[in-house]
Ligand code: GLC
């Protein structure tokens with residue numbers, strides 16, 4: 191929602207706004223000493239600052255004080271455990287079994303290198319954040335090393351996955367910290383000797399790939415397609431003679447990967463699924479997505495659905511013709527890359543397939559998508575969806591992609607609770623409705639710049655009955671400009687008659703470096 195501020199005005203403001211002396215710790219005194227509060231927002235203490243409480247019903251002061259103390263204790267305990275902040279609420283996000291685990295290759299599957307604007311990836315991101323992020327798990331499985339993956343993240347608007355499988359299924363890493371799976375490493379060490387593989391590759395005069403792509407359990411070269419069969423035969427024979435049982439994978443008509451026998455994208459996924467099952471959080475459904483030779487194994491994992499995206503490589507299409515054509519859990523997509531993934535969600539009936547961008551009617555109101563309504567307990571993920579739809583509407587508004595009239599603009603203003611505020615990074619608090627209304631004259635401002643936004647790391651927590659907190663990272667990108675981003679937190683309250691059954695109570699944004 192940096193909707194309200196352009197980075198330039200933000201800089202200007204940072205320079206000119208004296209960082210409020212009033213923001214230094216306010217003296218605790220009640221502006222309205224009341225025994226019972228009729229609204230969830232308590233205005234007290236210094237100037238305009240307020241506390242938004244996590245309940246929508248009246249609450250007496252002593253109860254509030256006690257609940258604060260309890261909240262603080264939980265907050266401390268959770269910090270000690272180094273987990274996410276848990277304010278004693280029940281998280282809406284599924285902590286148990288993900289409804290869907292989507293395991294996708296990156297190059298030419300999630301990322302279309304022929305499309306500089308990344309239209310289909312942004313469409314996927316929009317759908318994922320609105321409809322899946324609250325109960326599903328995103329996994330990337332790539333041939334790239336962590337280093338080359340980091341490079342790709344700078345070029346393409348990729349979401350942050352829950353976990354990543356790198357270097358053709360030889361490294362499994364979890365979360366933002368990219369913690370490696372030690373069990374997987376130990377397993378791959380058995381019967382593997384990287385030095386021997388390197389020796390035999392050199393003996394055959396094969397051209398090694400970049401240093402970053404030679405990993406503890408992966409030796410990769412580039413060879414001529416016409417020599418592939420002969421090289422693979424000789425290499426596997428020689429390695430066998432030296433006591434190594436390896437797996438050799440040929441992809442893109444050029445890349446040759448030598449891995450431990452038990453490695454590979456499919457083996458890594460099977461290991462992960464087994465681990466999740468043992469730990470009691472196996473996904474209800476799994477969808478694997480790929481385009482080339484090193485993805486073939488993914489489609490062979492037991493029980494998974496799969497999509498071969500449009501524009502796939504010959505080696506995978508050939509495999510599909512021979513082995514996959516009659517498997518109704520697999521789909522060969524017409525659409526390229528992330529567009530093919532979205533197509534498969536529909537074709538394989540795996541859940542919602544219309545993103546807010548696709549569902550927006552001419553007046554900016556979201557058309558309903560029955561798939562989105564199915565299987566959603568009331569309240570679950572709705573505030574999250576509201577963030578994405580609001581953001582998408584804002585994008586369309588300043589791109590001039592929705593009509594410039596007050597009725598349409600109401601999509602934004604009608605969801606703001608009276609008296610709500612926006613806290614700017616430099617400490618100024620402003621009426622939220624006014625902040626939103628500031629965007630009205632910006633209709634069509636970015637019409638020639640292909641301004642695009644996407645939302646990452648979105649999480650929803652239920653704080654109390656009918657009250658939700660959503661946190662997210664928002665990114666903005668337009669042609670010829672640097673990517674900008676911010677972290678945001680917002681509080682929502684249930685409200686009948688709004689597009690997602692919730693209204694905005696409070697927003698706080700902090701800009702971040704790209
Ligand atoms: C990626 C990796 C490369 C590998 C190829 C095929 O491009 O960077 O090392 O050979 O995928 O698996």
Ligand code: MG
Nearest residue numbers: 295297298481
């Ligand atoms: Mg690929």
